[in-house]
Structures are given as structure tokens and as C-alpha cells.
Amino acid sequence: MAQYNVAPLEKLVEQFERMPGIGHKSAQRLAYYVLNLSQPQARELADAVIEAHTKIRYCSRCCNLTDRELCPVCANPARDHELICVVETPRDAAAVENTREYKGVYHVLHGSISPLNGVGPDDLTIKQLLSRIGSAEAREVIMATNPTVEGDATALYISKLLKPMGVKVTRLAYGIPVGGDLEYADEYTLAKALEGRNEI
Amino acid sequence: MAQYNVAPLEKLVEQFERMPGIGHKSAQRLAYYVLNLSQPQARELADAVIEAHTKIRYCSRCCNLTDRELCPVCANPARDHELICVVETPRDAAAVENTREYKGVYHVLHGSISPLNGVGPDDLTIKQLLSRIGSAEAREVIMATNPTVEGDATALYISKLLKPMGVKVTRLAYGIPVGGDLEYADEYTLAKALEGRNEI
Numbered sequence: 001m002a003q004y005n006v007a008p009l010e011k012l013v014e015q016f017e018r019m020p021g022i023g024h025k026s027a028q029r030l031a032y033y034v035l036n037l038s039q040p041q042a043r044e045l046a047d048a049v050i051e052a053h054t055k056i057r058y059c060s061r062c063c064n065l066t067d068r069e070l071c072p073v074c075a076n077p078a079r080d081h082e083l084i085c086v087v088e089t090p091r092d093a094a095a096v097e098n099t100r101e102y103k104g105v106y107h108v109l110h111g112s113i114s115p116l117n118g119v120g121p122d123d124l125t126i127k128q129l130l131s132r133i134g135s136a137e138a139r140e141v142i143m144a145t146n147p148t149v150e151g152d153a154t155a156l157y158i159s160k161l162l163k164p165m166g167v168k169v170t171r172l173a174y175g176i177p178v179g180g181d182l183e184y185a186d187e188y189t190l191a192k193a194l195e196g197r198n199e200i
Numbered sequence: 201m202a203q204y205n206v207a208p209l210e211k212l213v214e215q216f217e218r219m220p221g222i223g224h225k226s227a228q229r230l231a232y233y234v235l236n237l238s239q240p241q242a243r244e245l246a247d248a249v250i251e252a253h254t255k256i257r258y259c260s261r262c263c264n265l266t267d268r269e270l271c272p273v274c275a276n277p278a279r280d281h282e283l284i285c286v287v288e289t290p291r292d293a294a295a296v297e298n299t300r301e302y303k304g305v306y307h308v309l310h311g312s313i314s315p316l317n318g319v320g321p322d323d324l325t326i327k328q329l330l331s332r333i334g335s336a337e338a339r340e341v342i343m344a345t346n347p348t349v350e351g352d353a354t355a356l357y358i359s360k361l362l363k364p365m366g367v368k369v370t371r372l373a374y375g376i377p378v379g380g381d382l383e384y385a386d387e388y389t390l391a392k393a394l395e396g397r398n399e400i
Contacts, residue, residue: 006267012252015245019233026221032291033219034249035256035265042253045215046246049234052212053242056235065235067206091232 009035061132063108063125065090073097073105080104082139086129086158088112088146096144104142107132112150113157126158133167140168147174209235261332263308263325265290273297273305280304282339286329286358288312288346296344304342307332312350313357326358333367340368347374 009031016027034042058064059071062084066072073079073093083104087093093106109124133141141162145151159169174192176185185193209231216227234242258264259271266272273279283304287293293306309324333341341362345351359369374392376385385393 006256006265006271008248008252008255008267009265012248015248019230021226021229028291028294029221030219031252032289034252037253039253042249046249048208048212048215049242049246049249052208052231052234053237053239055208056206065206065209067208071206089232091228094228 058108058125062106063110063128064093064106065108082137083142084129084133084138084140085142085144086155087144088151088154092144092146107141109145109154112145112148112154114150121157124154126161129158130161130165133162133165138167140170143169143171147172258308258325262306263310263328264293264306265308282337283342284329284333284338284340285342285344286355287344288351288354292344292346307341309345309354312345312348312354314350321357324354326361329358330361330365333362333365338367340370343369343371347372 012031012034013024013027016022016030017024019027022030034045037045055067056065057067059066059074060069061074062071064071064073068075074081080103084107085093085096085102085104086107086109087096088109088111090108093108096102096106107125107129109126109129111119111124113119113121113124132138141158143155143159145155155171159171162169173196174189175196176182176189176193182190212231212234213224213227216222216230217224219227222230234245237245255267256265257267259266259274260269261274262271264271264273268275274281280303284307285293285296285302285304286307286309287296288309288311290308293308296302296306307325307329309326309329311319311324313319313321313324332338341358343355343359345355355371359371362369373396374389375396376382376389376393382390
């Protein structure tokens with residue numbers, strides 16, 4: 001593989017290979033893309049990496065990503081600050097936000113309880129959630145963790161801590177996805193959809 | 201989309217979105233990956249981008265990518281320097297190199313003649329190829345451009361320039377891919393495979 005004796009190129013391919021969902025071929029393609037950039041464009045890319053890394057921090061209230069003290073959602077007085085949606089990651093918060101239906105605020109856990117991966121409750125932002133609810137009014141907390149074993153366990157764990165504080169805790173509804181096909185729904189999802197059926 | 205009011209994150213997502221084969225969702229995933237890097241890791245990534253960009257240049261002989269005056273293949277006296285394989289891109293050269301069957305050297309065109317995209321012969325390294333063959337012994341030139349309209353046209357164009365110089369010019373064989381299925385081979389490939397059949 002004499003082609004790869006070009007050390008700086010190899011190094012760049014390696015960097016891309018470490019990224020999620022990027023295999024060796026894609027990493028190569030991305031590295032060649034970088035080589036074909038103009039000098040200012042390459043500088044821009046490198047700066048974006050460094051800047052994102054140094055400027056972005058956690059919102060002091062909801063732990064979502066922001067470049068200010070408070071994230072735009074927490075800083076917005078028009079949002080319902082007594083309704084808190086608890087999600088695992090900033091991307092999950094973005095997904096809920098994209099529905100354009102949700103007017104409350106968020107709390108980002110940055111993971112889920114997963115003993116197998118060595119992630120315990122103390123590794124998440126649960127403490128911040130408790131102190132937040134202790135210090136301000138909260139009407140309802142929606143547990144919007146993933147519909148997985150870890151997400152469910154995390155939701156249950158947090159709800160047990162919140163209930164004694166007199167907060168209403170809800171969980172996202174399980175059911176068949178909109179536009180899905182009953183035939184292809186897995187049995188667990190279908191069972192949950194039956195169980196949670198609503199009168200029409 | 202209040203989540204995306206985080207300017208540095210948006211900027212990084214944009215950077216990744218410009219890369220080939222990276223859509224919006226993947227770009228977001230990559231941006232979050234970068235955010236989760238440690239400070240030195242992020243620095244390493246940014247440095248790799250800049251370094252690849254500043255250190256890598258074209259081999260003065262074959263125009264392949266290298267960080268020295270001559271690429272490792274051209275600098276290797278054990279290679280057959282009278283056998284030149286002409287390819288469109290450095291990645292094509294890498295693909296031929298990976299067969300471990302080829303002992304000659306390369307010439308990288310950095311594209312193919314494509315009037316529709318505004319790429320003419322002068323935009324490729326054809327001049328370098330001609331002066332190279334004019335100044336040193338060359339026994340055979342293998343046209344290993346892509347099996348596309350542009351690749352074929354480029355191969356034909358170059359062969360017409362080389363033949364008056366008394367060089368043998370060959371083209372990669374067309375045919376069915378090894379491990380492929382006749383049933384799924386397209387008719388052009390199959391026709392080419394029939395045309396180029398060999399006695400066994």
C-alpha cells in the first residue's frame with residue numbers, strides 16, 4: 001500500500017475513521033475531499049472543530065448544549081417553564097423541538113443508566129434535575145428517554161425520585177408509528193399499542 | 201429549531217454537510233462526535249486537516265499525492281519505470297496498488313475530459329505525461345481510466361497523442377466482475393465480456 005505512505009493523508013484518514021458510521025472507504029473519500037479544499041476552506045473546517053469544542057458548553061439550567069449561560073429554550077420567557085421534558089441527548093431534544101408541538105422546556109441527561117456500560121445515575125445530570133425541580137415550580141415532568149431497556153430503567157429511576165417531591169411524571173406513549181404498517185410492527189410495539197388504546 | 205441557535209454547532213454541522221456522502225443527519229452525528237472529543241483530540245483532528253492540506257503536494261513525476269518531492273512508487277528503484285499506468289485519481293492508483301499485482305509506476309490525471317463539466321485536456325496532467333514519456337524510456341502505457349464515457353474518451357484522447365511517439369498503449373479489460381452474477385450483469389458489460397472472450 002505504497003499510496004498510503006503519505007503520512008499526513010494516513011493521519012487524516014485515521015481521524016475520519018474514528019467517527020461514528022464512517023468506515024475505511026468513506027474516511028478515504030472524506031480525506032480526499034479535505035485535500036481538494038482551498039486553503040481558507042480547510043482553515044474554516046479546522047476552526048469550526050476547535051470553535052465548537054471551546055465555545056459550546058452545557059446550559060446551566062437544562063444541561064443542553066449552548067454557547068451562552070442559558071440555552072435559547074431556557075432563556076425564552078414564552079416557553080412553559082413548569083413543563084420539563086427529560087431526554088437522553090441534545091439530539092433527542094432537537095427531535096422533540098422539531099415536532100413544533102412542544103412548548104415546555106427540556107432537561108438533557110447526557111446518557112441513560114446502563115450498568116453494563118458502567119454508566120450509573122451519578123454520571124447523568126439527574127442531580128441537576130432534582131435541584132432544579134426543588135428550586136422552581138414544576139407542574140409536570142415528561143420522561144422522553146428512549147424506548148429501550150436503558151431508557152425505560154432511567155425513566156423509572158427518575159420518576160421514583162420525583163414522585164415524593166409531588167411532581168406529576170409522565171412517559172411518552174408507546175404505539176405504532178404514524179405511517180407504519182401493522183403487518184411489520186413488532187409484537188412488543190403492537191402489544192403496547194393495544195394496551196394504550198384510546199377511545200375515538 | 202431553537203436547538204440549532206448554537207452557532208458554533210450549526211457551523212460545524214454545515215462543514216460536515218458539505219462533505220461527499222454526508223447528509224444532514226450524519227453531519228449532526230459527526231458534529232456531536234466532535235463535541236464529545238477531549239480537547240487534545242479535537243486539536244489533533246483540526247491539526248490533521250491543516251497538516252494534510254499544507255504538507256501534501258503532487259509528486260513531481262507522476263502527479264500522485266505525496267509529502268515529498270517524489271512519491272514512494274516513483275522513488276522506488278525496484279518498480280518497472282517503463283510501464284506507466286494512467287489513472288484518473290490518487291484513489292484509483294491506490295486501488296490498482298491494492299491488487300499487489302502491478303509492478304510499474306503511475307500517472308495521475310486528476311480527472312477526466314468532460315466538456316459538460318468544463319474539464320478539458322489542459323485541466324488534466326496530460327502535458328506532464330507527454331513530457332515525462334518524451335524524456336524517459338517508456339515501454340507501455342496502460343490506460344486505467346474509469347469505464348465511463350468520460351474515462352473512455354480520455355483514454356482515447358491520450359492514446360492518440362502517445363501512439364505517434366511510438367509507445368504501446370493498452371486499455372484495462374472490460375468484462376464481468378469476479379464473483380459477480382451473470383444474471384445481474386448489465387447488457388453492455390456482458391456484450392464486452394463476450395467480445396473480449398479468451399481461449400481456456
